Amino acid sequence: MLKQNTLKSYTLFLLFSFSILSAQLIVSPTASVTDGETYPELYGAQDITTVVIGENTYALVASVLDDGVQIIDISNPASPSAVANVTEGGTYSELWGASGITTVVIGENTYALVAAASDDGVQIIDISDPAVPSAVAIFE
Numbered sequence: 001m002l003k004q005n006t007l008k009s010y011t012l013f014l015l016f017s018f019s020i021l022s023a024q025l026i027v028s029p030t031a032s033v034t035d036g037e038t039y040p041e042l043y044g045a046q047d048i049t050t051v052v053i054g055e056n057t058y059a060l061v062a063s064v065l066d067d068g069v070q071i072i073d074i075s076n077p078a079s080p081s082a083v084a085n086v087t088e089g090g091t092y093s094e095l096w097g098a099s100g101i102t103t104v105v106i107g108e109n110t111y112a113l114v115a116a117a118s119d120d121g122v123q124i125i126d127i128s129d130p131a132v133p134s135a136v137a138i139f140e
Contacts, residue, residue, distance in 0.1 A: 030078045031077060031078050033080055033082075039085075041066045041068040042063055043065045046098065047061070047099060047101050048061045048101070056130075057075050063098055067097060067118075068088060069112060069114055070082065071085065071130050084130060084133050086133050092123060092125075093123070093138055094119045094121035094123035095116050095119070095123050096116055096118040098116050098123075111124055111125065112133070120140065121138055124136045124137045124138070
């Protein structure tokens with residue numbers, strides 16, 4: 001009798017487990033953006049991170065082929081908008097082959113840390129005002 005109850009328990013467990021495994025997650029895209037005039041720093045998009053500044057949510061995209069970063073306001077996911085972009089050159093001397101990106105908040109400022117494979121370095125960008133990013137420092 002004990003064996004029969006155990007078998008029923010295992011059968012019930014297996015049926016329950018199968019139901020969980022067979023569930024499907026359906027995802028519908030809300031919007032998409034591509035490299036071009038509005039989003040000039042997306043060719044070769046390599047990495048992405050998000051950050052909340054004030055009441056807005058931004059996506060920061062590192063582009064290995066455009067050698068830069070695209071900042072996109074995604075507060076309304078159905079209607080993302082380009083905010084700013086930076087590219088290798090001038091005060092941005094460590095973005096060639098931008099391949100990784102993350103953000104950090106220090107005090108009241110928000111910074112993007114961009115790893116650049118071709119420059120073998122890191123560019124630090126103040127994005128506290130995402131519309132006016134500014135180069136802060138580099139590591140070579």
